[in-house]
Amino acid sequence: MLDRLEGRTEPPAESCARFNAGNLAHWQAGRARVCAIWSLCAVGSGENIGFGVGQTVLYEHPAGNFTTSACAG
Structure with a gap:
């Protein structure tokens, strides 16, 4: 909202959150x-994470x- 009030038209930069967990x-x-018996897949990308x-x-x-791929930049 403040962007529009200040006359900015560019969308905010996308963030890349990193989650290191079991x-x-x-x-x-x-x-x-769950994507197979005893196997898990990342939501969105569908990558099998084991x-x-x-x-x-x-x-x-x-x-x-x-995804398991690091974000660019």
Whole structure:
């Protein structure tokens, strides 16, 4: 809203959140879903991140899309 009041028309820059957690924690937080028996996949990208006992770094970019690939920049 302040952007419009100040005459700015550019959308705000996209952020890239990094989440380093156990796969079960990603599932509990909504960043992963069950995609096969005992296997989890990142929400949005569908990348298989492995079993619930594993550890994975997920990046969120754009909002609601999680991937194992680091964001550019």
